[in-house]
Amino acid sequence: MTNLEIELFSCRTDNFGVLIHDPDSGATASIDAPEEQPILDALKRRGWTLTHILTTHHHQDHVEANLALKTRFEATIIGPENEAAKIPGLDMTIGDGGDFEFAGHKVHVYETPGHTAGHICFHFPDDKLLFSADTLFALGCGRLFEGTPAQMWASLTKLMALPDDTTVYFGHEYTLSNARFAVTVDPDNEALKSRATEIEATRAKGGFTAPTTLGIEKRTNPFLRAQDTGIRKHLGMQGATDPEVFAEIRKRKDNF
Template identity: 75%
Template sequence: MAALEIELFTCRSDNFGVLLHDPESGATASIDAPEEEAILDALARRGWTLGHIFTTHHHQDHVEANLALKARFGVTITGPAREVARIPGIDRRVDGGDIFDFAGRRVEVIATPGHTAGHVCYHLPEEKLLFSADTLFALGCGRLFEGGPADMWNSLTKLAALPEKTRVYFGHEYTLSNARFARTVDPDNAALARRVAAIETLRAAGGFTAPTTIGEEKATNPFLRAADPAIRRHLGMERASDAAVFAEIRARKDAF
């Protein structure tokens, strides 16, 4: 079985668009649908025909093109059952623990509430792929619009437990800002310092910071590192719970 092909591109002001394509069957899925024109351009560039949309959550910048793409291609839209009333054109409802097939590959649904109440991520274990949308970013995590810090910490813990070589495609190009914040709470992390320098060079040249990997995030993303002794000392929270340390880091990022 040939590896799935991935087309990564920008949408709107800072969204990532992602197309997932099986070269043998021709099956193609879009992870969310941020912007019709950008998705159509990517499909035309690769010569692919869209058949599926895997929706992660209901925010407008992730579902805006659902109905237009459904009208054009007759796509099947999969999305979180807990947000069904807010996912335009949804056909298949999924929740954490559900499994479905895409082009002969197993797709595992991981419930990741926090950014929204019903947010889900899609994990393809055979391909070592995770589509984390607005739960996990490179060096960051999503804002807590519909859940509390404990919800998001639990969600991130699930993702951190995936194999370290898992490639992570996330929803927004926020990495440079995330990197600069990360240095303020984890200033003695040499791996983080090296990564920040590489990100600054990459973004100056117009490169994308996606994908990342679970291993890279565990080594450098402060939102996954609430148990790290150096971060705890820096925050003066040596005896706090991991969830409390995470909450403090999230609050500081909100004010950054």
């Protein structure tokens, strides 16, 4: 099976747009649909025709272009069953543990409540790709608009079970802010400090910080490291549960 081709680009003020393309069949999916024109520009740039939209959650900055693109391309929209009523143009819904195929590539769905109540992530196991949208960011995670810290920790724990060499595409370019925060709760992490320096340089040149890998996130993302003794000591939470430590990190980021 031929590897999927991926086009990463900016949408709106800080959203990432992502197109995935199967060169054998010509099938092309947009991960969410933040804004129509940048997606059209990316399709034209690559000479691809949109066939699918894979929707992760109902927020407007992820579904705004659903209907326009569906009308233009007759694209099939697949999204979370627990947010079906809130997502325009859905053709197929899927829940936690569901599987489907995109142009012969297996796709496994994880429901990851926290940012929204029914958020899903798309995992392509054979391609070692994860599209995590607003559940997992580089050095961060989504704000808890509809879920609890315990729910989000459980969601992130699901994703942490995936192999370290999984490439992760996420929903927003928040990485510089995330890095500046991360070193305040994990100040002795040398890998994090080195990464923060690299991110400063990348963003200064206008470069993207996506994609990342799950292995890098496990080593440096404080939101995945609630069990870390150094973070717990720094927070004065040596005896707390993992969800309690995660909740404190999330609260600090909200106020950062």
